Amino acid sequence: MVPTTYYLILSAILFALGVIGVLVRRNVLIIFMSVEMMLNAVNLTFAALSKHFLSLNGQVFMLMAMVVAAAEVAVGLAIVMTVVRHRDTTNIEDVNLLKG
Numbered sequence: 001m002v003p004t005t006y007y008l009i010l011s012a013i014l015f016a017l018g019v020i021g022v023l024v025r026r027n028v029l030i031i032f033m034s035v036e037m038m039l040n041a042v043n044l045t046f047a048a049l050s051k052h053f054l055s056l057n058g059q060v061f062m063l064m065a066m067v068v069a070a071a072e073v074a075v076g077l078a079i080v081m082t083v084v085r086h087r088d089t090t091n092i093e094d095v096n097l098l099k100g
Helices: 004-024 028-052 057-087
Strands: none
Touching: 004 028, 028 057
16 A cells, blocks of 8 residues: 555656646646646645545546646647637747737
8 A cells, every 4th residue: 555645756757747747847748747747746646645544535526626637738729720820839938918
């Protein structure tokens, strides 16, 4: 039986890698993948604590986080496709659609 601490440590490592990916990378697709990694780290935490405390609350929150992740992917990819159509790039520094 694997202790809950190991799951929480793995979740913290995954979340830290996601934060580093968001802060360092400039490609929109890599940033979206990093955000998904952070959401999966949170889901792992919810699942581990749900098992540890023998409660279904963590699994319900995990389901909600999965719904948010699916919506984020749908909206994010639609935005990326629109930007690529108009600018032919996925680099954050080259996209300045909000500037007048």
